[in-house]
Amino acid sequence: MTQHFSKRPADAPLSERNPRVVSAVKLHRGAQRRKTGLFLAEGSNSVAAALDTGRVEELFFSGRAAEREHELVASAAASGVRTTLVNDRAAEQLGETVTPPGLVAVCRQVDVPLGQVLRSELSAGSDSGAGAEPRGGSGEHAGTAMAVTTQLESRSATVDHRHMALAGARLLAVPVEISDPGNAGTLIRVADAVGADGVVLAGDSVDPHNGKCVRACAGSLFHVPLARERDTDSVLTDLRTAGITILATTARGEVDLDDADEILRHPVAWLFGNEAHGLPPSVAAQADHRIRIPIHGRAESLNLAAAAAICLYASSRVQHRG
Known part of the structure; x- marks a missing residue:
């Protein structure tokens, strides 16, 4: 299976101004979720469940999250999910909690007819x-x-x-x-x-x-x-x-x-x-x-x-x- 890695040096994570990060942050709004059919899953429990069901389009992670959830990020990459390192400011904008976990997945919506x-x-x-x-x-x-x-x-x-x-x-x-x-x-x-x-x-x-x-x-x-x-x-x-x-x-x-x-x-x-x-x-x-x-x-x-x-x-x- 082809793996999709962000081709950037390890010391140059994506910033909050990167277009992919900006597009993902917009998914906090209901109108954008309805338009794209995508949503954000934040934290290890939600991300692990999303990966298990094959619904993840891209996984954003901070440096600290990479250290804490190394196996989860590695398994996502091994399964062909695009995994992208972001800086702390981008991680804060992608998350919604007071203390963002730095691990956010862009997922396809789950509801069915x-x-x-x-x-x-x-x-x-x-x-x-x-x-x-x-x-x-x-x-x-x-x-x-x-x-x-x-x-x-x-x-x-x-x-x-x-x-x-x-x-x-x-x-x-x-x-x-x-x-x-x-x-x-x-x-x-x-x-x-x-x-x-x-x-x-x-x-x-x-x-x-x-x-x-x-x-x-x-x-x-x-x-x-x-x-x-x-x-x-x-x-x-x-x-x-x-x-x-x-x-x-x-x-x-x-x-x-x-x-x-x-x-x-x-x-x-x-x-x-x-x-x-x-x-x-x-x-x-x-x-x-x-x-x-x-x-x-x-x-x-x-x-x-x-x-x-x-x-x-x-x-x-x-x-x-x-």
Whole structure:
């Protein structure tokens, strides 16, 4: 495999004025990420996960990072990734944290069309998801989902949809209109930890390639299949067509989480509401069941990330117990 090295002397790293560095720094802006289909992954955890899935276009590193993460930089170069030494000022601009790690990768975006996540549910052993080759952006979601729906409907005369879902994915997290990048990243990390089969960001949600979200994921962004779909009703329709039981988390749900084991034995998609307002009543009403988390102390409620962790782990416990 051809290796791409920066042909500069070791004592002349790229500066913050270099065009490649300038272009990479622009990826801190959402508009530039949407335009290029690229984003930045900062720090060893995220960079290692990005390298493992083959999504890195270029790896920038400072002199201090080269000493600290020598093996990671060397393995990137050996795999054919362009590795580029930059000065401290460039490293500061490429990073977003108070103390930049000096290790930043330019990566191809990870989200896939909703239909691809649903197809992975219907095929045991599917190799789709975060590690797959990049597909088109969110503009293609509706068309792909329609194709999957048509495919499912054509099989409906002879195959039960719920049985098809049982052959593949059994657990999805569906945050609706999540706006805080830290919460989004934590939720994706939890989904990865429990072995969820995908995350679907429904409605007007935060960009998962936002730097704060990427850091909160701690590498999990590259492990879990992720879809974005602005039309929440379309997401619910496609989940239902795929035979997935839809669960809404609400404070006044008719089912207590402690009593939900029989429901959780089946393939489920958990709906989690916005941090400030929770799930819209119209969305919660479309769920198959509304689940409440029992609170035995005096806390009035739980934040989004805490509620998601409790519910997803409850599902994982039941499903892995068999």
